Amino acid sequence: MKLSYFPGCTLKNKAKSLDIYARKSSELFGITLEEIDNWQCCGGVYSTAKNDVATKLASVRALKQAYEKGQALVTVCSACHNVIKQTNHLMKNDTAIAKKIDRYINDGSMYTGQAQVYHYLEMLRDIVGFDEIRKKVVNPLNGKKIGAYYGCLLLRPSSVMQMDNPENPTIMEELISALGGQSIIYANRNECCGGYIAMESGELARKKSNQVIENAKKAGAEMIITACPLCRYNLIKNGSDIPVVYFTELLAQALGIKGDTNE
Amino acid sequence: MNKAYPTEELLRISGVNPNKCMKCGKCSATCPAYDEMEYHPHQFVSMVNSGDIEPLMNSESIFKCLSCFACVDRCPRGVEPAKLIEAVRIAVVRKQGNNHLLADDVPNMLDDEIPQQAIVSAFRKYSK
Ligand code: SF4
Ligand code: SF4
Numbered sequence: 041m042k043l044s045y046f047p048g049c050t051l052k053n054k055a056k057s058l059d060i061y062a063r064k065s066s067e068l069f070g071i072t073l074e075e076i077d078n079w080q081c082c083g084g085v086y087s088t089a090k091n092d093v094a095t096k097l098a099s100v101r102a103l104k105q106a107y108e109k110g111q112a113l114v115t116v117c118s119a120c121h122n123v124i125k126q127t128n129h130l131m132k133n134d135t136a137i138a139k140k141i142d143r144y145i146n147d148g149s150m151y152t153g154q155a156q157v158y159h160y161l162e163m164l165r166d167i168v169g170f171d172e173i174r175k176k177v178v179n180p181l182n183g184k185k186i187g188a189y190y191g192c193l194l195l196r197p198s199s200v201m202q203m204d205n206p207e208n209p210t211i212m213e214e215l216i217s218a219l220g221g222q223s224i225i226y227a228n229r230n231e232c233c234g235g236y237i238a239m240e241s242g243e244l245a246r247k248k249s250n251q252v253i254e255n256a257k258k259a260g261a262e263m264i265i266t267a268c269p270l271c272r273y274n275l276i277k278n279g280s281d282i283p284v285v286y287f288t289e290l291l292a293q294a295l296g297i298k299g300d301t302n303e
Numbered sequence: 304m305n306k307a308y309p310t311e312e313l314l315r316i317s318g319v320n321p322n323k324c325m326k327c328g329k330c331s332a333t334c335p336a337y338d339e340m341e342y343h344p345h346q347f348v349s350m351v352n353s354g355d356i357e358p359l360m361n362s363e364s365i366f367k368c369l370s371c372f373a374c375v376d377r378c379p380r381g382v383e384p385a386k387l388i389e390a391v392r393i394a395v396v397r398k399q400g401n402n403h404l405l406a407d408d409v410p411n412m413l414d415d416e417i418p419q420q421a422i423v424s425a426f427r428k429y430s431k
Binding site: 048049050053054055081083084085086087088089090091092095117119192195196197198206231232234235236237238239240241244248268269270272273276277 | 315316317318335336339366367369370371372373375376383385386389390393404409412414416417418419420421422423424425427428
């Protein structure tokens with residue numbers, strides 16, 4: 041099966057392992073991720089303002105290309121996924137803005153949110169299935185205690201993202217258990233790490249990230265997994281003394297296509 | 304000094320209906336940037352509604368919001384305060400000379416590990 045794939049700029053640079061192990065692992069399940077031609081940066085954060093139209097163009101171009109190829113669009117970075125999914129929702133539900141955007145793209149067919157958008161985790165759950173994954177595990181995690189860190193972008197706004205229960209998500213915990221680990225539930229798993237405020241207020245980012253790390257450790261986590269390069273950066277930068285790794289690294293390790301994930 | 308945008312304009316840009324607010328304060332209670340804000344999410348809702356907009360447009364609070372969407376998801380009345388904060392912020396940074404983040408400032412904010420995502424996100428939120 042072939043699916044369209046939007047890697048995003050961070051996955052081509054600072055977060056290469058999030059990208060590489062996503063592609064390698066999907067091949068094992070018979071899914072090839074076909075990179076969108078000439079994709080452009082999603083912008084990192086979604087702008088909710090109705091007078092902010094041009095910032096939606098990169099996402100619409102990627103969505104439109106996937107739709108025209110008859111493929112669903114997969115992303116693995118939390119931020120890209122959030123921006124693209126929210127943009128798709130806007131195209132479907134706001135005809136006035138869809139028309140404005142059509143005037144920029146101007147290729148004769150207006151895009152109105154028809155593409156299907158999957159986060160890689162949703163692809164694992166809904167297309168591959170956790171039971172299939174369980175069967176392919178060759179290096180089980182042997183009960184390692186792992187805290188899934190969702191942050192904000194995978195889950196909210198929940199009416200649009202519709203990935204999981206925003207206050208009690210299970211998708212990453214199910215993945216951890218399929219890989220043979222023990223998932224650790226902690227209160228701050230869906231609270232903010234500080235995000236882009238790290239650029240101008242390291243202090244606030246430190247406060248927010250420390251709350252996540254301390255909370256996860258108190259609950260017994262020996263490792264944290266994430267789908268977001270900025271969450272990972274903030275947690276590590278602010279002194280996490282347990283490893284913070286991408287979920288794709290853990291997946292690839294359990295599937296036997298990557299060495300030990302314990303940097 | 305940034306002159307106030309009219310209430311109707313901010314409501315149109317944000318799509319928010321502040322009359323739905325029941326002043327429970329849950330948005331501010333859940334906001335991770337609460338301590339750093341001069342005006343809190345629930346105050347954006349009530350102040351825009353009453354036309355008290357100039358203080359918001361001249362407050363650093365608009366740059367403290369982390370776009371975490373917690374207030375959007377957890378508001379029991381579906382008011383979505385972050386969308387109002389976004390509308391005020393955009394009204395401010397669109398004015399010439401009002402960019403909060405300048406390209407020249409960026410090199411000093413970087414270290415070897417900072418992801419591209421942080422830089423593009425900050426630009427999208429802070430500058431036009
Ligand atoms: S979106 Fe902004 S205002 Fe709303 S809770 Fe998050 S940081 Fe606070
Ligand atoms: S949570 Fe909603 S209803 Fe409560 S004060 Fe905030 S905006 Fe108003």
